Amino acid sequence: xSILSCSAPNCDAPVFVKKSRLCQPxxxxxQRYGDLNIEVALTNCLRCSGPIPxxxxxxxxxxxxxxxxxxxxxxxxxxxxxxxxxHQKLKRRDxxxxxxxxxxxxxxxAAEFASKRDDAKFCSRVCGTKWNDEHSPVRCSExxxxxxxxxxxxxxxxxxxxxxxxxxxxxxxxxxSRKANYHKRRAQKLGTQVxxxxxxxxxxxxxxxxxLCSTPVDPDCAWPDPMSPSLDHIxxxxxxxxxxxxxxxxxxxxxxxxxxxxxxx
Numbered sequence: 001x002s003i004l005s006c007s008a009p010n011c012d013a014p015v016f017v018k019k020s021r022l023c024q025p026x027x028x029x030x031q032r033y034g035d036l037n038i039e040v041a042l043t044n045c046l047r048c049s050g051p052i053p054x055x056x057x058x059x060x061x062x063x064x065x066x067x068x069x070x071x072x073x074x075x076x077x078x079x080x081x082x083x084x085x086x087h088q089k090l091k092r093r094d095x096x097x098x099x100x101x102x103x104x105x106x107x108x109x110a111a112e113f114a115s116k117r118d119d120a121k122f123c124s125r126v127c128g129t130k131w132n133d134e135h136s137p138v139r140c141s142e143x144x145x146x147x148x149x150x151x152x153x154x155x156x157x158x159x160x161x162x163x164x165x166x167x168x169x170x171x172x173x174x175x176x177s178r179k180a181n182y183h184k185r186r187a188q189k190l191g192t193q194v195x196x197x198x199x200x201x202x203x204x205x206x207x208x209x210x211x212l213c214s215t216p217v218d219p220d221c222a223w224p225d226p227m228s229p230s231l232d233h234i235x236x237x238x239x240x241x242x243x244x245x246x247x248x249x250x251x252x253x254x255x256x257x258x259x260x261x262x263x264x265x
Contacts, residue, residue: 047074107131129156174223176200183231187243195244199231203250211249212256212264226254236261 004015006023013023022030045052045066052066065071079085101114106123108131113123122128133155136148140155147155154162163169172178179199187194208217211232221228232251235241238261251259 045070179231183243187237190237192237192240193242193244195242197243197245197248199229202231202245202248203229205245206250208250210252210255212251212259215252217250217252223253226252228253230256232256232259235263239263 004018004021005011006013006015006026007021008023008026011023011026013025015021016024017027020027020030044050046064047070048066050066050070052063065074099116101116103112103114104120105112106127107121108127109123111123111127113120122131133148138149138153139145140147140149140158141153142155142158145155145158147157150156150159152159160169164171176198180197183199184194184196203217203219208219208229209215210217211234217229218227219229223230230251230253232249232255233241233243234247234249237243241247
């Protein structure tokens, strides 16, 4: 299929309007001026030196820039060179007076705190969340859960669990803090002794040697690799073990799973 060329003299551009057999620049020129022989003075953009397209109207001043972006950037550069922006920044900085923080008392834990907000009632987001949960008139619909409702008859924990199951919310990264909280919560649910510890500290204490097979553990391996590092309780929590530094050790994930609910010999 051949492409028609513009019928204007010395123009090989493709046709924009088939009826008049003109390219887009010549068609626009004919519509604005009524004659193709009128030479429109096209100057270069003052900023990027690119060609300036023809004017939309025959009257009015000639454009100096090729488009709105160049015009706006040129205005910004002129103001920056003249120091107008710096003057405005200094003026706003001089006129700005920070609001002083007033001492307040938390509604839930009665702790003293300072805040600039006039409607501040809680010392932290944790206190606010717990207070709203305690004073919520509706309880979670899940069996055995007595927390306040967030949405659709579910508390915040069960609502987020359902959102992750439905794919509406992605699971958070399995960070060191999440690992520590996971093991701590397991021990608290069993009512055993709990100490604040991080798995990475145990790994470095054991110099990255598995406590079950006595072979090195690769720090770059990540879950669910069978050779990835994991935290093993020497005396399992289900058998009365504690979540303390003396009762935990580094182990390969496959070694930890193979050990199960037993005491290693």
